[in-house]
Amino acid sequence: MNAIRPAALPAAVPAAQWDALCQPVVRDLAWLLFSADLLREQPPVGMLASAFETSDELAATIAWLHALDADPTGLQRDIAAARLTRLGRYAECLLAWFLQHGPTARLIAANVPLRRAGLTLGECDFLVQTQAGRRLHWELAVKCYLHAGDSRAQLADYVGPNLQDRFDLKLSHLLDHQLPLSARVEFASLGHVGPWEPQMFIKGWLFYPLGQWQRHERDEPAGEPAEIDPAHARGWWTTRTDWPAFAAGHAQAWRVLPRLEWLAPRRHEPGAAEAEGIAFVDALALNERVAHQNGPTMVAAFWIDDAGRWVERSRGFIVPDDWPQKAQAFARQ
Template sequence: MTARASDLTRLVDRFGDVTVRDLAWLLFAPDLLREGDAALAHPFASTAERDATLVWLKALDAAPQPLHDHARDPKFTRLGIYAESLIRFFLAHGPAARLIAANVPLRQQRRTIGECDFLLESADGARLHWELAVKFYLHIDDSDGDAARAARLSNYVGPNLQDRFDIKHERLLTHQLALTRRAEFALLGFDGPWQAQLFIKGRLFYHGHGGDEVVPAREIGEHHLRGWWLTASEWRDARSNASDDERAWVVQPRMAWLASRRLDADSAETLIAESEAIRARLEGTIAPTMVAAYARDEAGNFVEESRGFIVPDDWPERARAFAASAD
């Protein structure tokens, strides 16, 4: 019961509070992976639970302080920890499944060997073990111009080239989802049996303008969210050929990588006025930088049109070598 990209935008846009929008995005965004090698988590067991959650989110949007107190912790400097806090709040206070425990450590001879993200019970009594992953990977082509060739998971790399989708996928399946089957977990006394499920959200970025010509890896979800990436030189050339571009460009800090943000008219006009300085700064980037483009709609409001990464000119060569190291 997740939403496609256009439906997701309309759903999230009904909420004004940034933190509520991020929670709604996590609950309704399409999964990065398709059902197959691992069972996928579904936040709602029925249409009634989905509808009740939307009503609950609307009420939370009107009075979001409890969510802020829970999730807006200065110690949450990692996006994954922030996302965990949002799902934990939903499971503890929302109208769907009931939270039993979160962040349950497993230890072997005083050494921590893993941590179960969420243990919960569904309305029908099923005991579920959810592992949460929120990932943002850039696709690097190694097909020698053959666009019809299907990508591999190893072609999806983290922007800083410290993570790769095939590596994360393997760890999720062989280690994290297996935690509730270990003897160390049985010793903790949580009555089972437990069904392990993967709660995986995020966005994949393709070279150019969305990668419609790329055949995704077989494991990738059919409706996964897409973005684009360009090198700094390609970005400069694209901007120089768009003299009438009235988009407002915003650099997205990591903690704003989930739901789209709202941009008021005054802020947008300021960004447009400063567009040359913003473009020059991005053209000189020394690290991959996520940006969002806002365009004026028919009503004169600025809405997020797309997201992408500007990467240094030498990044594709280094990314291709990182992807090839999987062979």
């Protein structure tokens, strides 16, 4: 029961800088550059990174992305050669490619290890110099956290789908360990002349219980932690038992999203999905598929727009029925 009949795209689907781009890898890069940060600034150490310092640099980047979309061969070749399996590594490669080939800041060094007495103290993700001459130390992270709390608004309530990561712990590690690396005495011996300004480049999605996500869609107050940027990318999560009732009226077609497709909202040009072997299925078929998964599974809902493109309407995690209780316990550890 895999054949899906196209339907009209709801008018509420938002526009963004990446919506006019066709190539998935270019859309992912644009999303990395333009999507809202997950966090607000956390001064004095946790300042936010930006790929642009001026409106001219912003305009130049948009024009550059459109040119890249017309001929993405070099980017596609380099990404394929990297044989990527981890989302974070994929994001690193995209950002490094932009810093090496784009029209704004330039890359000085990437993945710079800092050692003392043979022990690795840490690694700086990116050392960057802007066109204005500022020297920046960027720490990049792309995270997907699910909100596992109740009415409390705490960063600890945002947990990784596999319950091995937590947003409050990640932020503490950034502020207390990763961002200060370039200011350590040992760093000066590496030959990268500073001083370096540490900045966070933190992107991703936060997923909320289905009812909470629906209330936000209706513009009802959310009461989220003060550390989080209110404009962050949002999705939903629901249990396997509750998902079918929601899925039946939410979309015309569904897909399980592989990990390397967790960045930009997905869009498939007419005929591209078939050529790439991508299968869209109805809710019943997807439910049968995720029933055999041991952990949370990210899925996306799709509709067809007026140009015949499959366009992502929303995304979320389907979790085992016992996951919420385990997640709440992990959040309180």
